[in-house]
Amino acid sequence: MSSEIPVKQVDPSSDASDNKNKNTGTVELYASRKKIYVKEVKGFFQRIRNVSLTALMGMYFLFVWITVDGEPLILFDLPAREFHLFGATFYPQDFILLSGMLIICAFGLFFITTLFGRVWCGYTCPQTVWTFIFMWVEERIEGGRNKRIKLDKAPRSAEKVAKKSAKHSAWLFIALATGVTFVGYFYPIRELITDLFTLQANGWAYFWVAFFTVATYLNAGWMREQVCLYMCPYARFQSVMFDPNTRIVSYDPNRGEPRGSRKKGVDPAELGLGDCIDCGQCVQVCPTGIDIRDGLQYECIGCALCIDACDEVMDKMNYPRGLIRYTTENELEGKTSKLLRPRTFGYGLVLLLMVAAMAFTIATRVPAQLDVLRDRGALFSYNGDGRIENTYTLKIANMTEVPQTFAISASGLEGMRVLTQDTVTVESGENRSVPTVVDVAPEAISESNTDIVFTLESQSDENLVLETESRFVGPNR
Structure with a gap:
């Protein structure tokens, strides 16, 4: 089966496309990747990114080493089924909290996107952060x-081999540090480092360190924009959340067109040109290789590097900044933008x-749980005293950091x-089943089914009291 789709040429000037087959008039469906050489640029938005990048990388590499009262600041201890987060310990019973946090993250992303487009992608996405480091x-x-x-075009030489080797060695070192740190959030980092280098770590630790090292090296070093364009689903459904009031990186064609080169100090109006000098x-600074002047494209990650580059050129030409800027479709059309709208x-x-x-859930969370099964x-x-017995199983989960002794009533x-x-007595993190028998005198029963309450009171923490209702069954009256 052919991998080419027949297309009609609608723009005679677009025959510079690298994918065009001039003999058949078709476009290849699967084109090989063309390497993007990103030019370094300095500016306001790049400084913002440097701050966010430093903060995020600092948190990622430092949090794994911090301990609170002898416990890691963040540790997902899967064998023990304990999840230590900022001094609190959570257990599988608390997974409802994880669902809540994921929902908050999702709606937070939707909310920010409707206002400012893909700022998450441009400034805080892990793929963006590691790609910019590489x-x-x-x-x-x-x-x-x-x-x-x-x-890259030069023939192989000692200088070329040395530079390429140094670059890939640095990439691999960063990737290895990333992999070790990631696994350190599941395997105490100090033990992990020691066990890795003394060959005492289990096979899964070596596997996951290797996996995340290779994944980081390939994603940030080789694939880069391909991850954003073809692997990340967010690039595809972002347009659903955009509207004419969404503030995104845009080129102002009303001011910039028609484009054309000119000397500094020449009034573009005298030449019949706009402010864009078509430089x-x-x-050249776009990490996904697009031309923002072609309008909004799903490849744009909102990094604003083109804004910094264009502002620098405008400064040199003594033109006002903002030919490329964060703006809305309504503003480009001379309309008023609304910050708050129904969406x-x-x-x-x-x-x-x-x-x-x-x-509220976290503030009122009781670090223990009681379930009663009749x-x-x-x-x-x-029983032998002529009293009526019922048998129950108390299931007690201790989610505190210390053993708890409960009085049962x-x-x-x-x-x-x-x-x-x-x-x-229930150990920290333990789920314990306790068979329990209660009895009552026959004359105390007025109905065949009566609501009763089991109470567990901690002997070391007076604020830790668990209560659960059940039923006591007796003869029909």
Whole structure:
């Protein structure tokens, strides 16, 4: 089967496309990747990115080493089924909180996107962060954009081999540090480092370190924009959240067209030109290789490097800044933009409600859990004292950092007694099942089914009290 789709040429000037087959008039469906040489640029938005990049990388590589009261600041201890987050310990029973946090993240992303487009992609996405680090290393070792192009076209030489080897060695070192750190969030980092180099770590630790090392090296070093264009689903559904009031990186054609080169100091109006001098700097700095002057494209990650590059050119030409800027479709058309509209209000309201609900849930969270299961094998029985017995299983989960000893009691019927053990010790993180028998005098029962309450009181923490309702079954009256 052919991998080509017949197309009609609608723009005679577009025959510069690298994918065009001039003999058949078709475009190849699967074109090989053309390497993008990104030019380094300095400016306001690049400084913002440097701050966010430094903060995010600092948190990623430092948080894994921090401990609070002897416990890691962040550790997902899967074998023990304990999840340590900022001094608190969570267990599988708390997975509802994870669902809530994921929903908050999703609506937070939707809310920000409706306002400012893909700022997440441009400033905080891990793919963007690591790609920019790798690009910075490449720039430092191989030189600027023109030098890298020349180096790649040059025949093999000692200088070329040395620079390429140094670059890939640096990339692999960063990738290895990334892999080790990631695994360190699941395997205490100090133990992991020691076990890795003494060959005492288990096979899975080596596998995951290797996996994330290779993944980081390939994604940030080789694939780069391909991850954003073809692997990330966000690039595809982002347009659903855009509207004419969404503030995105845009080129102002009303001001910039028609394009054309000119000398500094010449009034473009005298030449019948716009402010765009067609220098191509906005294309050379774009990490996905697009021309922002062609309008909004799904490849644009909103990094604003083209804004910094264009502002620098405008400064040199003594033109006003903002030919490329964060703006809205309405503003480009001379209309008024609205910050708050039904979509953003809806996302913001849901986000606020979810954050409030999550904060309340965490603030009122009881670090222990009690479930009561009644023995369904027998409704009731009489014991040697002539009293009526019911049998239960108490399931107790201790989600605190220390062992807890609970006093067991039952109430709801006069003279009710707990015949089995009246105290139980549950270790930290333990889920314990405790068979329990309670009895009551026949004359205290007025109905065949009566609501009762089991109460567990911690002997070391007076604020830790667990109560759960159940049913006590007796003879029909």
